[in-house]
Amino acid sequence: MSNAHRAPGVVGPFAGMDVPWLLRMQSQARKDHPFLIWAPFDAPARSWSYGEFHERVGALAAGLVKRGIRPGEYVLIHLDNCIEALLAWFACVELGAIAVTTNTRSAPAEMEYFAGHCGAVAAITQPAYAETISAHCRSLRWLAVISHDSGADPAPGNAAPRGDRFEALFADSVDRPRRAADPSAPCSVQYTSGTTSRPKAVLWTHANGLWGAKINASHQDLHAGDVHQTYLPLFHTNALAYSMLASLWVGATCVIQPRFSASRFWPVALEHGCTWTSTIPFCMKALLDHEIPKQHKFRLWGTAVCDPPVFARFGIKIIGWWGMTETITHGIIGEVDQPNTPMSIGRAAPEYTIRITDDDGRPTEVGGTGNLSIKGVPGLSLFSEYLHNEKATTESFDEHGYFVTGDRITMLEHGFVKFGDRAKDMLKVGGENVAASEIEQVIAVVPGVREAAVVAKKHPMLDEVPVAFIIPHAGVGGSPAELHDTVMTACRSALADFKIPREIRFVDEMPRSTLEKVAKAELRKMLD
Numbered sequence: 001m002s003n004a005h006r007a008p009g010v011v012g013p014f015a016g017m018d019v020p021w022l023l024r025m026q027s028q029a030r031k032d033h034p035f036l037i038w039a040p041f042d043a044p045a046r047s048w049s050y051g052e053f054h055e056r057v058g059a060l061a062a063g064l065v066k067r068g069i070r071p072g073e074y075v076l077i078h079l080d081n082c083i084e085a086l087l088a089w090f091a092c093v094e095l096g097a098i099a100v101t102t103n104t105r106s107a108p109a110e111m112e113y114f115a116g117h118c119g120a121v122a123a124i125t126q127p128a129y130a131e132t133i134s135a136h137c138r139s140l141r142w143l144a145v146i147s148h149d150s151g152a153d154p155a156p157g158n159a160a161p162r163g164d165r166f167e168a169l170f171a172d173s174v175d176r177p178r179r180a181a182d183p184s185a186p187c188s189v190q191y192t193s194g195t196t197s198r199p200k201a202v203l204w205t206h207a208n209g210l211w212g213a214k215i216n217a218s219h220q221d222l223h224a225g226d227v228h229q230t231y232l233p234l235f236h237t238n239a240l241a242y243s244m245l246a247s248l249w250v251g252a253t254c255v256i257q258p259r260f261s262a263s264r265f266w267p268v269a270l271e272h273g274c275t276w277t278s279t280i281p282f283c284m285k286a287l288l289d290h291e292i293p294k295q296h297k298f299r300l301w302g303t304a305v306c307d308p309p310v311f312a313r314f315g316i317k318i319i320g321w322w323g324m325t326e327t328i329t330h331g332i333i334g335e336v337d338q339p340n341t342p343m344s345i346g347r348a349a350p351e352y353t354i355r356i357t358d359d360d361g362r363p364t365e366v367g368g369t370g371n372l373s374i375k376g377v378p379g380l381s382l383f384s385e386y387l388h389n390e391k392a393t394t395e396s397f398d399e400h401g402y403f404v405t406g407d408r409i410t411m412l413e414h415g416f417v418k419f420g421d422r423a424k425d426m427l428k429v430g431g432e433n434v435a436a437s438e439i440e441q442v443i444a445v446v447p448g449v450r451e452a453a454v455v456a457k458k459h460p461m462l463d464e465v466p467v468a469f470i471i472p473h474a475g476v477g478g479s480p481a482e483l484h485d486t487v488m489t490a491c492r493s494a495l496a497d498f499k500i501p502r503e504i505r506f507v508d509e510m511p512r513s514t515l516e517k518v519a520k521a522e523l524r525k526m527l528d
Contacts, residue, residue: 012380013214018181018206020094022213022248027054030224030251036244037255038083039268040151048083050251053090058173060091066171067142069122071096071179074189076115076123076140077235078102078133080150081258084166085234086244088124093187093206095177100189100201101235103432104129105496110199112136114191118201118387127154130163144169150258183207184379189387190237192325193426193435201387202325205379212241212328213249215351215381219321219329220302221336222276224251227297229274231257231265231283232431237325242278242302262286266293273297280304280431282461284311305419306340320345322372322419326383326396326403327352331374332417344416345409352376355402356409356417369410369420373402425520427454429498430462436520439466439501442494448473448483453510453518454501457527468501469523471510480506 026035031051039045048056069075075092077099079085085101092099102114115123115137122142125133128149133140143163148154187206191199204212220242222228230243234256247254255272257264260283268274275297281304288311298316306320319334322345331354334346348354353375356364364370376382382403386392398404408420427434436454443452451471456464472483484504491500511522 012183012207014183014207014210014380016181016183017210018093018183018185019090019187019209021181022210023050023054023057023090023094026050026248026251033224033251034253035248036083036086037253037272038151039255039257039264039272041258041261041264043151045255045268045271046083053087055173056087056170057090057094058176059170060087061094061177062173062175063169063171064091064097064122065095065175065177067122067169069095069097072098072186073122074098074100074118074120076100076102076118076120076125076133076137078104078111078123078125078129079146079235080104080126081231081234081239081256082126082146082148082150083256084124084126084146086256089188089234089240093209096179096185098186098189098203100191101240102191103233103235103496105432105498107493107495108132108136109494110496113198114201115139117198118189124166126150127158130158134163152258181206183210186384190235190240190325193433193438199435199438200389200392203384203387204328205384207380208328208383209241209245210249211381212237213245215329215349216242216246217249219333219336219349220246220276220319221300222246222250222252226250226252226276227272227274228252228254229257229265229269229272229277230254231260232278232280233259237323237328238278238431241328242323242330260286262290266290266296269293269296269298275299276301278302281308281463282430284308284314285461288313300336302334305343305345306334307342309342322346322407322409324405327374327376328381328383331376332409341412341414341416341418344412344418347415347417351381353402355400356411364411366411366413369408371423372405372407372409373398374405375400375402427456427464427466429464429466432496432498434466434499436466439468439491439495439499442491443468443470443487443501446483446487446490449487450474451510451518453520453523455520455523455527457502457524459502462498465502466499467503467505467527469505469507469510469526471507 027050034047035050036048077088089099124144130145144166145163146166228247232239301318321330322332323330332346334340355373356370410418410420425436439454450473453469457467459465511519513519
């Protein structure tokens with residue numbers, strides 16, 4: 001926590017509280033109200049009341065302690081959306097372990113890095129990924145595997161060579177661990193793509209988790225009677241904090257689907273009376289092909305921009321927002337009770353200080369585009385640190401204590417802002433952040449490649465996809481087709497599927513800017 005919160009007499013907003021406190025409190029106040037509804041694709045939905053879910057979390061926390069998990073240790077949770085993902089997350093944070101949620105589309109080499117970097121002692125996964133985790137995360141003391149793959153029966157042969165049944169981990173909830181609530185204690189980790197070759201581990205405290213719960217609920221106007229439809233991945237901040245933790249804060253209901261399905265979206269929304277969803281343009285585009293039922297209960301959607309005209313057909317108010325794993329909630333948010341400027345991302349959230357400046361630190365005028373930085377309290381309204389990377393943590397803040405986001409935004413009238421571009425050369429692939437440099441460093445070491453540059457190409461459904469420009473070595477044996485295949489093979493083995501280039505273009509030279517850097521703006525023009 002920051003020095004301000006350590007000063008004598010300063011009382012933080014979550015004094016004497018932690019994430020287990022929040023769940024326990026709601027299990028008493030909302031005992032029989034549905035908290036989570038698991039809506040798999042091929043079976044009837046199953047509901048967990050607040051009281052029942054709290055009981056199961058306690059049984060799992062007690063079981064994890066019996067399996068030797070101690071406070072301060074890291075546990076990998078490598079699961080697609082399912083109820084077990086949330087049972088595992090809450091059980092870890094209850095006993096004081098740190099829940100590490102990882103992207104299930106990660107390549108084996110990425111999983112090896114995640115497990116080694118955080119020093120995970122155990123992992124909980126599903127049949128489809130058990131082999132990968134077992135083979136590549138070799139320092140684990142044990143591995144537990146749930147019985148299904150996002151509600152579907154596992155494919156034949158998908159069994160871990162070593163691993164326990166997840167169901168066997170549960171003990172008696174009367175033995176659930178008890179510890180003093182410490183809001184500054186570490187809670188969870190998410191790996192986020194940085195501009196370097198290795199993703200950074202964003203560490204949240206319990207206060208961060210509570211901040212995400214409370215402020216997201218406030219920004220989204222969530223209340224106890226709301227039903228939040230959730231299909232974005234729970235290993236990301238969006239579904240974890242914007243949807244699930246926000247619902248928990250107000251005692252609402254969260255409906256969890258395995259993933260987005262355009263054909264199942266409306267039936268699930270109608271069955272459970274969903275009133276809210278956090279979505280992305282990819283999902284909304286897909287829903288335009290389906291009939292919009294008149295009797296739905298939705299009152300608000302949240303997504304990348306406010307009231308995009310193309311989606312006016314839904315007849316639902318859509319608020320825009322901007323946030324990062326590092327900010328826990330939205331640093332910029334659309335107005336719930338006022339008209340928003342269409343295609344803006346909203347206004348500066350009152351809980352933060354937002355700064356928009358040029359490269360020399362001068363303020364950006366209305367109509368101009370500048371660099372976005374944000375000030376909050378580390379360990380409360382901003383992440384605690386990049387785990388095991390003090391240098392990256394320090395370098396991510398400027399001399400005034402602002403977190404440097406690497407995003408550029410355009411100033412509009414009346415305080416509204418519009419997203420500009422990504423100064424950090426990030427791609428947004430179907431809602432996933434991808435660092436171009438991560439792909440480039442995989443390609444650069446392929447024999448026959450002299451230089452590689454990756455840029456974003458616009459895509460009608462995914463927003464952007466990566467395209468690689470490659471200068472081959474002079475006199476490379478074989479044909480460009482062979483080098484193309486070699487590069488693609490290297491990418492498939494080292495990168496998650498959404499990071500793999502959709503296209504490779506061989507060029508004799510790259511356009512250059514100052515200091516001989518590749519002029520990526522010129523490469524992007526070549527894609528038009």
